[in-house]
Structures are given as C-alpha cells and as structure tokens.
Amino acid sequence: MNAERAARMLVVAVGLGVPLAVLLPRWPGLNSASSRTIEIHARMADDGGWIPRELTAVVGEPLQLHLASDDVMHGFAVGHMDLAPVDVKPGEVTRMTITFHRPGKYVFYCTRWCGLNHWRMRGTIEVGGTAATADDEPTEPLYMSLGLDLDAPHSAEVIPERAPSATHAATLGASLPHRYLTQGYYRTHSPSETWRSLRAEPVTLRLTDMEVWDLAASVWQSNTSRQIVELGNRLYATNCAACHGEAGAGDGVMAAVLASDAPTEFGHGLRSPADFTERERMLGANPALLQGKVIRGGMGTGMPNWGPILTDSQTWAVVDFLWTFQFVERDSAMRQPTQ
C-alpha cells in the first residue's frame, strides 16, 4: 500500500475514528438500547431545570432514568407516587426505574433546596395506557366544592390574648356538642368562627372568652392525630420551611429574597411568605381554605402549587400541622422534632 495513503488512513482511523468509535455507539438516541433509558440532567431552575422536562411512559412498562446533576446537588421524586426521593449529585449518574400503574400526568420535582427557584424545578411525565387496577374516581378538593375564594381576606374578627390550648380545654370539664367534633365541621370552619359558635352555646356560658378559645383548639386536636401531625411536620420541613421558616414565622432562608423588589426571571412582585404565627390571619382561615392555598399555590406570590405533588392525605397533614403554630400543643404533645 502507498505509504501516504496508509498514513492518511492511520490519521483518520486513530485521530477521528477512535473518538467516534467510543462515543457513537453510546450516544443518546442513536441506538435502541439507550433510547429505552432516558438521561435527565438536573440544573438549577435559572439554568434550565430538568433537561428534558417532559417525558412519556406507558402503564406497566418500567421507565429507566439516568439522572445527573450539572451543577449542585438535587433530588428527584415523582408527585402522587409512593416512591422514595433519590439524590442527584453533580457529575454522578443516579439510576432509577419507575413503573406506573395508572395513566395520567405526573409531576417530577427536585427535593433538595438547590437555589432560590428550587421549587420551579419540575417536569411532567405523561403516562399512557390503561390502569392496571380499578381506578378510584378522583374527588374534587374541598375548597373547590365549597367555592371558596382563596384570595379573599380572611381576618379573624376576634383574637385571643394568648395561644389557645387544647390541653387546657380538657381540664375545663365542658362537653362539646358532637357536631363540633366532626371532620366536616372542623375543615369548613375557621377557629374564629368556631369560637363565635361556641360562645353562643349554653355549655360555655360560665367560661371566659379565653377558655372558649381553648375549646376551639380542642376541635382541631380531636380531628387529627400525632401521626398525622408528624407527617405534616416532615412535609413542612422538606417543602415549606425554607420560605415560611421552621417556626412558621415567614422568615425562612429564602424569605428575604422573595420579599425584595428585585426583578427575577419570573417577574416582580413576589410577596413575603405567609406568617403562620400571625393570629388574626390564621384564626380567620378554615382548613379548607388552607388546603386550597397549598394545592393551588399563591398564583404569582411565589408560593408554588403543591396539588400535583402532594396527595390528598399529605395535603391535609400539612394543614393539620400548620395549626401547631397557633395552638400551644405544638411544643408539647403534638409536635415532634423532625429528622
């Protein structure tokens, strides 16, 4: 063979052939083996979030994901799925397989506080096919069936001089009428409304206003449990505390940035996170209203919508937990330290 020709072949084969031979067979999308696996890159929301952010899957067919972070540590979880979140570390590939049992649109999201717009790191998985098991008919959220205006002011007309205590209520010997103790009543009435109704009840005639507030707190306590509040506490710590603060005072690490007037990629006018320790506002809200705010989000205030992520029971657990910022039991019986 002509030496020049051999040399040219050598250059092409080694100089270009070797790199291409290494890369091409494994290049995403160029072969059938890799196309069944989806590579997802995680970047902070301002740098693109999840790439890609729209996936498709079929009921019953395992979806294999290779997750890698391109910047800081992220986490990956899918809303409305009983699936433990996984960490997605910079430069490392985390593999996971998900099998869906129901069709629908699922939301995957970041579970690590990766930056100011962490909660905007979301993507969707469109799952096609037929449900493997008989599907429960999805129910309308309570706040929708009640037709509540989530943005209407809800200040309490009267507020107590101190934090109401369900524990203290138990010592009063007052027996509440049964209707106050039902879940239906609890979820549709604010503590302020409960207090007003209780104040008019004959059983509270001999009680002070503050003692009636304690009874209102006992309405909440009788409609929840330690387990539910603990679950709400965990969910709050993971998803809410960065903005609303660990003590619910609206002073989380991200609060200062949200409160500033500085323009963000997502516009001006983000408001300070709600202060759950503020009596006037909280005691005027009923649980259904809080449920609505959690599910729908703040619509431009910076509060994300948790409807696609939290299940119905998880949402109610968060709502139940929020009352621990108003009622004194939060520091004793009901509230446990989070891990």
Added chain:
Amino acid sequence: MRQYDLTRIPLIKRTLRSRWPQLVMTAIALSGFVLAILAGLAGTPVGSRNFGTIIVWIAWWAVLMLLAVPLFGRGWCSICPIPAPGDWLQRGAVLTPRGRGLGLGRRWPRTIRNMWVQNAVFALLVLFSLVILTQPLVSALVLLTVFLAATVTSLIFERRSFCRYLCPVGGFIGLYSQLAPVELRVKDKAVCARHRPKTCYTGSAAGYGCPWQVYPGALEKNTYCGLCLECVRTCPHDNIALNWRRFGADLLQPRGRRLDEAFKAFIMLGSAIVYAAVMLGPWSTLKSAAYAVGSGTWLTYGLAFLTFVFVVLPATFFLAVYTGRLLARSRVPMRRAFIHFTYALLPLGLAAWIAFSLAFVFTNLSYVWPVLSDPMGWGWNLLGTAGRSWTPYLTSVVPLLQVGVLLGGLIWASVTARRIAEENGPHGLAARQALPVMTFCLVVTLGLLELLVG
C-alpha cells in the same frame, strides 16, 4: 563529556529519520484532542467529570510540565495535534513530502516576528483561566478556537507561523526548552557553510524546509526549534545531531537574548505566583474574583494581575539589576543588563511551575480514572474505573518535592545570575552585580514557599 549525540545509536537515528513514529504519536494525541473537544461540547458540564477538562488540564498538563518540558524541551511540539491538520493541508500530504498543498504561503508580518503576540495571548488566557480550566464547554471552545487559528494561519502564512509566533503554550515551552538536556544542533558548521542548497531550510525530496523558519546551521538555542526533525531528514550530509547535554546549556549563550523573551519570563514567573495564590491559597475572595469573569471584582483581579506581571515584577527586577550595576560600577547599558539578567529567572520560573503543578496535579490526578471510563459523564463504565473516588496522591511527599524543586530553582537561578554577570566583568565585581538579582530570586522563592508549602 559535555554532550552526547543520540543519533550515534543506530536505532534512535532510524527512529528519528522515519516519519511514522512521529505520525503515530500525533494521531494518538489528535484522538485525545478530538475526544476532549467533543466531551467539552456535549458531555457533562461538571468539570471534574468531563474528559475534556481533566485530560487536558490535569493529565496533559502533568506530562507537559513535570516531564516533557524539563526533560525534552519542545518535545511536545513535535507531536502536537493542534497544528497538524493545518500542516497537512499546507503540504498536501500527511506523510510523504510532496509539492505544495493549499495555502497562500505568505510571510509572517515583520513587526510581530517575536514573542509579543504570544505574551499577550497567554496573559489573556490566564485572566480567563479559572473558567477555562473548570468549565468543559468553555475549555472546548478555547481548544477549538486555538485549533481553528492554527489551521487558518497555516493556510495563510508559510510553514508553522502559528507555532512560532502565536501559540500561547509554544511560547513558554520554547523559553523553558533552553533548560532542557536535549538539543538539536549541527555537528559541524563548516559542513553547513559549504552546503549551498541549504536543504534544511529550503526542503528537498526527503523532507520539508524547517517549518519553524530556523536555519539549523545557525541554531544556538532551543527556543525556536520545534524538534520536528525535518532537518534530520533533509540534511544530505548527516550533519544534524540530537544531543543529550547538561541542563540549561542555552542560558549561558549571550547571543539571542531579547526583550520579548525577557517579558515572557516575567509573565511565566508572575503567573505561577498568581496561580499558586488563587488556586492553592486560602483566599476564597481571590478565587471568586478570578472566577467571576466580567464582574467588577474580576476586572480588579485582571488589572492587578496585569500590573503585577507587566509592571511590578519587571520594575522590581529592574531595580535589582540597577543596584547590581551600581555596586559593580558596571558600564554595561542598563537595557542590555536588564534583558540578560532576566534569563536567570528561567530556572526559577520553571521550578515555580513544577512546584505549583506538583500540588495541582497530584491533588487532582485521581479524577483521570473516572473520565477514562466515562468521558462524557453520562454514566458509562468503559474500563471499570468510573466509580473510583477522588483521592489526592502523595500528599506527604509533594511538599518535600516542592521545597526541593524551589530551592533547586533558586540555586540554579543564582548560579546563572552569577555566570551572566561574569560575561560582563571580572570575577569579584560579578558577584556584586549578581547579588541583588540573587536577592530578588530569594524573595520570590520564599514567597512561593509560603504560598505552596506554607
């Protein structure tokens, strides 16, 4: 024996004359270069997991600064893949010497036939270096730009004008190649003088005229000899030797000392000091400033860097040389003394770079194994090494090596300063003249010891 001609060994001679070994190594280097660019463009943006950043700035840098430059001078240039495609286009051939290929073959402009452009490009790269070193995409774009610049230059200008006058890496390799124990020289200058065709410069059927635009018969320093070995092939009288010599033989050659090379020495020494402070020092604000390209703090950092290497270091050194002249009552013109004594900084500068590279390389070398198995950072495990975790190597030995290298550099620089002083005056006065320069070297060495070893 002051030197030994390696071409006396028949195997070495045959290897050097053959074009194949060089071509094979260039092709392998080209393979890595292409992979590095592809990985940078399409692979993970995480620098520590990308083949491009790790192989180029850690593995290649380690080979270059710890082995190639100290031992082989411009050895890397002889197999560098960056100008190779431009060379092949220009020649119309990859291996066999032929007639002309593509290209205009213009001469490089006379006004910039020096190192100043290389100095400017290198200083510019240093300003952006923290981003270039850590961000694969930026790294790949820089490599691609350098590659395109080399190719376009080859198509416009004659021979290897890019390597000689533009390449930012080639500039400092050339400067420090004066210290290497390898040199390509003619065996007998009289033979060259009698040889009228000068095929070593003009080329022949056996090979190309010197791509580096150097006439081997007049070669006295390594600086601009790219060790491409064309003259070994084109000399019909077998008059080219590849000598193994003592380290730093070129330093004591007074001819050919130039201001552009002197400033290259300041830029290199200053950059080593700044890199040691920014990358290995405890000042996070300094590192943040160097990383925040385009910000106000970065501009301040850049201005401080340029002032340091182009003003503070040269001015301080100027003062040292001036003081030496006064002490020795020397009549050597100040400009000449300044330029000549600057060559004493070459051993110090190389020692500084080796000391810096020892820490930088051995701290980060373990990143190489994962990227060999997973060059794009996409979760592959081609060689079974993807899971190897980061482990600094030789942590207890590196500081000792750094101290040894820096002290060795200081001694070498001091001896060189003394020998340069002896070129201009009697023995006793030479010591006086060299003393301030030695003091300058001592202060720089102490500073580097503090920065690197603590």
